[in-house]
Amino acid sequence: MRDVAIVSVAQSHHRRSAEELNEVEMIQPVIRAALDGVGASISDIDFTCSGSSDYLAGQAFSFVMTLDAVGAWPPIVESHVEMDGAWALYEAWLKIQTGAADTAFVYSYSKASPGDLPRVMSRMLDPYYAGPLWPDSVAYAGLQARAMLDAGVTTERRMAEVAHRNREAARNNPNAQVVGSPSVDELLATPMLSDPLRVHDCPPISDGGVAVVLAAGDRARDWAERPAWIRGIDHRIDGHQPGARDLTSAPSVALAAQRAGVDGSFDVAEVHAPFTHQEQLVLDGLGLGDDVDVNPSGGALAANPMMAAGLIRLGEVATRIMDGSAGRGVAHATAGHLLQQNLVCVLEGGD
Amino acid sequence: MTADDRGDRSISTLPEGLWTQPTPSVPVDLGDDPVRRQVVPASMRYDYTPGLASTRFLRGLAEKRFLGERCPETGEVYIPPRGVSPVSGLPTTEQVEVGPKATITSFCVVHIGFGFNAPPTPFVSALFLPDGAAVSLYGTMGEVSHDQVRIGMRVEPVWVDDDQLTESMENIRYWRPIDEPDVPAEQLKGHM
Structure with a gap:
């Protein structure tokens, strides 16, 4: 295996609606900041991969438009996934492993504000039996929360505690959208949205994006004083049909964690759990100890740009390793409904 | 009838379908009126x-x-x-x-018209490079016979009436020739 590291990370200041900007105007400063972070231009990059979905802003070939912000001329080696950017990073990491590239640029973004996101999300369901019923994504998540509460896997108080801890942590995150939280008791006194979910149990709807530079070996050491080395990365998928799954556990998290080499101690963990009840499933799957700092950024509960919130988790861990505030960390990204698909990445400082 | 020619499209044209399949334990009996279609209206609205x-x-x-x-x-x-x-x-x-004056960088004589607002055939669709621009705009030609259109031809837009103007490319009804000498093709290099 080649040593590959994240050497630069940039993200937008996430907000409910970047209504004055189109997608390319929104992501351009982020793309530029990530490249400037290592003093690179696109001609220094061997492979570029992005993650986005046309369904979110209702724009055909959105990713082709945003390639303008990369400056893809003369023509570059480029790819795209209709997935969270964490999977674009996985493709880039693979490309470097094959030896076809030494450097890679990865970015992902979305503007969910032009559409009705909970309705748009229902288009991920099978188009014959669930899709025609248009279940919204919050009501769908409520099925999982209810199953977990009933099974005694979590409690409404514990869910409120997750909301409170993440959004209080977001006070230190200049890019966060939802910052600060009422007390747990105050949260529990609020009305139900989709019972058993209250508003605080749900992620915000966000417009935003993230960009990351990857490099192998000496190139990474040239570009960064403290590269965040990818020591393990893996992704696994559970069944698409939620009725065929046990919604009170996430076996694909545990398997991806095992394959990515999640063991020993970690200084920091960033997990991509859009709904409060899901954080516990991810932490249980990762099997982390109690001494880990979980989601110092506030996680997806503080800002949840679709297609980017997973890659942002990798970026948050990498940033802490690069600035020396953490030595070893684990990042998790999810895709699909109800933690269907999961990616786990172990990042480390040092040589 | 085999499973492959029962539907409204062929699954495989390879001999024997190339791959054999295990016999299903549930008998294949779709009756006289198999389900072939599901109509699922769907629409989403975006700003x-x-x-x-x-x-x-x-x-x-x-x-x-x-x-x-x-x-x-x-x-x-x-x-x-x-x-x-x-x-x-x-x-x-x-x-x-x-612009608004422009030069034709490529064109196509359309004999079978598709889509909305297509002019009567044959008509000419073309790429128009506005003076001072690096890239061209798409549109259709008017006020000229299709066999007179050529690369390098000078044109101008014909706009809808002022009270019809909106924030839309539909403001341009079509483009028409103007009495200026053609631009030599070598000057259009890189913009075609």
């Missing part, structure tokens, strides 16, 4: 957010003006602008009015 540069362009169209934006690195003017130079990846900062 269009054109962004800063495209908003300026669309407002210009409502005044019968073409407002492009310049790449700070190459100096080329892009239209319709999207706020970023596709060559340098840098934000365009300078707004530049181009």
